[in-house]
Amino acid sequence: MKNRLKVLRAERDWTQAQLASELEVSRQTVNAIEKGKFDPSLPLAFKVARLFGLSIEDIFHYEAAS
C-alpha cells in the first residue's frame, strides 16, 4: 500500500516525532508507514485521515502486489 504521509507531513513542516506524538505511536511506526514497510490498521488510518482533514483514500492507495 502506498501513501502520501511523508508529503502531507512535509507540507505542514512536522517532524516524524511530532506526527508520531499526535498519532500516539512511536516515531519508528511513522517511519515504517511512510516507507510503505508497514500498513496501519483501520483505526490508525482513520486517525491519520482525521489529523490531516482528509479521507483515507486521499492518503492511502491500495496497490495489488505484482
Place this chain on the structure above:
Amino acid sequence: MNDSQTRSGDWATSNKKNTTRLRYWTFAWVATMAVAAFGPKIIWDFATMPTILALLVNLAVGFGMIAANKRYLEGLDELHQKIFLDAGALTLGVGLVCGLSYELLEDIKLISFEPEISHLVMLMCLTFLAGMIFGHRRYQ
C-alpha cells in the same frame, strides 16, 4: 492541539510506566525464583513449609509478571505489537520443535546426559531476542 499533546504525553508516560512495572515484576520473579531454588539448600535446610511457601510466592509473582507483560504489550503501538507477536511466534515454534527433538536425543541414545529445561529456556530467550532485533531492523 494542546489536548492532543496532553493525550500523547499520557500515552508516552503510560508506556514508560508499563515498562518500569514489567522491569520490577521481572526482577521480583527472578529474585523469588532464586530464593525458591537456593533457599532450601542454603537457608532452611529443606524444611517443607518454607520451601512450599517460597514456591507459592514465586508462582504468585510469576503470574504478576505475566499480567504486567500483558499490560506492557497492550500499551505498545501496533507496529511494536506486531514485532513482539512475530518474535513470540518464532520463539514458540523454535521452542516446541527444538525442545521435542532435544528431548528425543536422549531417548534414542544420541546423547548420554539428561536434557536440561534450562537449555531450552536459554534457546527460547535467544530466539526471542533475535526475533525482536530482526523485527526492529526490518521496519527501520
